[in-house]
Each structure stands twice: as structure tokens, then as C-alpha cells.
Amino acid sequence: MTRAVYRFVDHTIRHEPAGGIVAELFCMTYGCDKSSGAQGNAEDAQDWALRHTGLNPGHELYRREFSDHARVTRAGQEPAALISRSSHDCGGAAR
Template identity: 35%
Template sequence: MTRSILRAAEWTLGVDIDEEAAQSMSAVCLTCGRQSAASAGDRLAVEVWALKHTGLHPGHRRYKATAETHWRVTPAEGNPYRESDDRHDRADE
């Protein structure tokens, strides 16, 4: 068996759309430090939490929103690994 070394291959970086890698979001009140629950894929729940928090505490109007997105690298057209992309998560590849 012969082994080859790839000197250059094109890859594509993008958002991982796997359901287990859903984007999550949360917010922290910058006045009191209270934090919303992390919400997977539902930005509206975090926005509603912030609005309700301000409604209960009218002086609390500034928030830090944090979003986490997972990325995935996939072989681009012409990359030899594209043919075996179905095994992209295997540790031995």
C-alpha cells in the first residue's frame, strides 16, 4: 500500500446544522448579574426574558447577549476527502 501526502486541498467552513449542535443563546443583566437560561435555537425566549426582567426592574436596561454557534469543516469540490465525507467524524481520519 502506498501513502500520499496532500500538499493542498480546499475546505469549506460553515455553520454546523446538526441538530445536536444547535445555536444557543443567553443574556446577562449588566445591572444585577442575573442570567437567562440558555436557549437552544430560540432567540425569542431570551429576548422575552430580558423584557420581563426590565419590566420587573425598570432600571435594569442593559444586557450582554451571548450566542454560541458550532462550525463544521467539510471538503470542498475537488478535495479527495469529499468522497469519504460520510466518515468525517471518525477520530482515526
């Protein structure tokens, strides 16, 4: 018989500033499939939407999507250095 010992440890999850934020706006006008594309800051995506509406009166509704990076750390430990996705194996976790 095999025995196992489980140790439960508190963790926290926080925004990782080094990973940045990605913003993208999508025009929701029926038949329009235009988007700002992924932008490294929200202002560039918003500027695109303002230009798009200026060129296409009536295109006034947009869906905004934001994504960022998050870091999980054990309670009481310092966060590890930022590791790029290509140089780190997630151990089979879904991406």
C-alpha cells in the first residue's frame, strides 16, 4: 500500500506588470467584421475605434477585450523571474 501526504499551501494571484496588457476592440455593427487588432495599449485600440467610426458613421458600438498576465505565488515567497512561454514547459497544463 502506498501512502501520500498532502500539504495545502495558500497562494495568491496578481497582475504581472512585466507581461503588459493587450487590448482589442471589435466593431459590433451588423455585417462589419473589423477590429483594431491586438494592441499593446488601450489608447491605440481606442484611437482605431474613433477613426473607424469617423470613416463609417453609424458604427458606434464596440466590444472591448483586455487580457493581461497573472502570476501565482505561494504565500510568503517572492515571485519568480518572468519566464517566456517558449522557454518553459507548463507540465501539460492547458494553455
